[in-house]
Amino acid sequence: MSDRWEDTLPIERAIHGDREAMSRVWEGTRRWVAAVLLAHKSRTTDLEDLLQQVALKVCTKIHEVRDPSAFKPWLRTVAINTARADGRKTTRRRFGMLRLAGSTRPEREPEHLRGMTLSDDAKRVLDAAVALPEHYREPVLMRCLHAMSTKQIADVLGLPETTVETRVARGRRMLRETLEHAQNTKESTTLETKGGSSAVIGAGGAR
Amino acid sequence: MTHDETNNNPDTNLDASARDLLISRVIDGSADPEDWSSFRALAAQDPAIWSELSSAQRDHEALRESIHALEAIAQRVDLPGGSGSPHVIERRFDLVARWGGWAAAAVILIGWFTGLGPVGGAHQPTGNGPMTGSMVPSLKGATPEQAFDQYIESGREDGRVVAELPDQLVVETRPLEDGTIEVIYLRQIIERKVLDKAYREVTDEFGNRYTIPVRVDSVVRDSSF
Numbered sequence: 001m002s003d004r005w006e007d008t009l010p011i012e013r014a015i016h017g018d019r020e021a022m023s024r025v026w027e028g029t030r031r032w033v034a035a036v037l038l039a040h041k042s043r044t045t046d047l048e049d050l051l052q053q054v055a056l057k058v059c060t061k062i063h064e065v066r067d068p069s070a071f072k073p074w075l076r077t078v079a080i081n082t083a084r085a086d087g088r089k090t091t092r093r094r095f096g097m098l099r100l101a102g103s104t105r106p107e108r109e110p111e112h113l114r115g116m117t118l119s120d121d122a123k124r125v126l127d128a129a130v131a132l133p134e135h136y137r138e139p140v141l142m143r144c145l146h147a148m149s150t151k152q153i154a155d156v157l158g159l160p161e162t163t164v165e166t167r168v169a170r171g172r173r174m175l176r177e178t179l180e181h182a183q184n185t186k187e188s189t190t191l192e193t194k195g196g197s198s199a200v201i202g203a204g205g206a207r
Numbered sequence: 208m209t210h211d212e213t214n215n216n217p218d219t220n221l222d223a224s225a226r227d228l229l230i231s232r233v234i235d236g237s238a239d240p241e242d243w244s245s246f247r248a249l250a251a252q253d254p255a256i257w258s259e260l261s262s263a264q265r266d267h268e269a270l271r272e273s274i275h276a277l278e279a280i281a282q283r284v285d286l287p288g289g290s291g292s293p294h295v296i297e298r299r300f301d302l303v304a305r306w307g308g309w310a311a312a313a314v315i316l317i318g319w320f321t322g323l324g325p326v327g328g329a330h331q332p333t334g335n336g337p338m339t340g341s342m343v344p345s346l347k348g349a350t351p352e353q354a355f356d357q358y359i360e361s362g363r364e365d366g367r368v369v370a371e372l373p374d375q376l377v378v379e380t381r382p383l384e385d386g387t388i389e390v391i392y393l394r395q396i397i398e399r400k401v402l403d404k405a406y407r408e409v410t411d412e413f414g415n416r417y418t419i420p421v422r423v424d425s426v427v428r429d430s431s432f
Contacts, residue, residue, distance in 0.1 A: 019286075026286045034281035035274070047277070051284040059286055116276035125269040143235070144267070144274040166224065169231035173223075175270075176262050182415060 011068040026058055029072070031145055032156055033079050038113075039130060039137040040083035046114055053082050072156050128178045136171030143168045230260050234267050362398070369397040 009028045013021035030051065037050045057078050065074050118126070129140055142153045150168070154161045229246045232238040238246065250256050346354050362368025372395040379391040406418035 023286055030281045030284060031278050034277050038277055048280050048284060051281060052287075055284055055286050113273060113276050113280065116280070118273055118276060119269070121265075121269040122272040122276075125266050126273040129270055129273075140270075141274065144271045146275075146278060165228065165231070169224070169227035172231055172234070172263055172266070173227045175266055176259070179266060180262070185415065 011065075011071045015062055015065050015068065015071070017063060022059065022062065025062075025071075026055060029075060030055070032142055032148065032153075033075060035141045035145055036076055036079040036138060036156075037083050039134075039141055040080050040087075042083075042087040043130075045083070045086050050079075050082055050086060053086075054079050057082070073158050076156055124182075125175070125179065128175055128182070131178070132171055132174055136167050136174060139164050139167040140171035140175065226256065226259075230256070230263050233260060234263055359396075367398055367400070369399050371396050 009025045010018070010021035011025055014025045033054055034047060034051055037047055037054070041047065041050055054075075058075070061078070062071075065071050113126070130137060132140060138157060139153055142148055142156070143150075150161050150164050153168075154164045157164060159167075225245070226249065229238065229242055229249065232242050233246065246256070346357065349357065359368055359371060374395070376393040376395070377390060378393055379389075381389045381391075383389055405421050407421045408416060408418050410416050
């Protein structure tokens with residue numbers, strides 16, 4: 001990984017319109033921004049599209065940040081709002097659609113990281129991780145980012161380090177329990193369909 | 208929320224929290240000698256903690272695989288480049304967004320350059336009149352247009368195809384090197400199907416998805432697609 005976690009990003013220069021500083025700030029933050037987007041986006045939305053939207057907002061709105069210390073919380077809010085706004089659009093598009101689930105052509109689940117080749121285990125755990133309660137999702141995902149420390153996560157989330165550590169620990173336990181529960185109930189949730197075709201009404205939430 | 212959650216745990220959860228923290232620190236490689244002593248003491252009383260540690264480690268490794276993929280995606284996305292003011296960059300991106308994706312996919316008629324039209328309309332790939340069953344070419348050797356028309360026609364005959372909507376949704380456009388334009392678009396076919404049973408898909412609090420049978424009332428949609 002070429003990106004590094006920097007505690008001394010040239011945020012002030014970026015706020016004043018220095019393009020090179022803006023690029024450095026983006027390179028130092030885009031990976032945790034991606035984790036925030038992943039924690040809040042709908043399953044069907046493309047992560048790269050959302051990241052591009054956030055990158056554009058960094059370019060066009062960073063001058064609105066008054067205090068460099070407020071930049072990371074501001075950027076996180078921008079990412080969350082971008083993911084949620086896109087999720088609302090997706091929901092509107094899907095509302096009222098009937099989905100046919102035929103016996104001959106099982107529908108493919110959309111993937112959180114479209115276009116990336118992941119093992120079945122990775123997909124299964126990622127699905128469970130993004131379904132964690134909101135407070136736990138971001139810290140658990142960020143803790144897996146390359147070399148991102150608890151302190152840096154706390155800095156982004158605006159929380160004490162001890163709180164972040166507790167949330168990561170609890171989130172991991174919830175993840176474990178969810179996966180174990182899913183494994184235990186897998187066989188018992190086989191569904192019966194009578195005849196050839198059945199209809200599934202309502203697309204259902206991604207989470 | 209800025210309070211310290213470690214100070215708000217009910218007493219009954221202290222053991223569980225300490226256990227979670229120890230496992231988490233071991234996974235992160237941040238356990239100090241004191242943590243390890245506590246872990247060993249706990250394991251002596253309850254060997255099940257080793258199994259929990261093993262599961263947690265496996266989940267962590269699987270999640271790291273996904274997060275590595277996420278980091279690779281993130282590293283592909285740079286700030287929009289080029290010169291000019293941020294407002295100019297924003298305007299350019301608005302234009303791209305307007306034409307480039309589902310979010311802003313415009314419903315436009317593209318029949319004028321594709322030669323395609325609504326089913327039953329003026330478009331006929333061959334000949335001057337509508338094809339009858341005997342005139343429909345076999346699929347082998349048929350052009351995509353002929354095969355598509357055959358699908359529409361035989362679908363209508365057996366009741367499977369209700370109609371093709373006249374509008375086509377543009378998904379993507381891309382100028383090609385030879386000066387032409389590639390257009391990716393969606394053709395909308397209304398089909399009819401008779402089902403044995405209907406189900407609703409629901410998600411429980413653990414994120415598991417399953418279906419339950421439902422009774423279906425008559426629904427007629429009068430809104431446009």
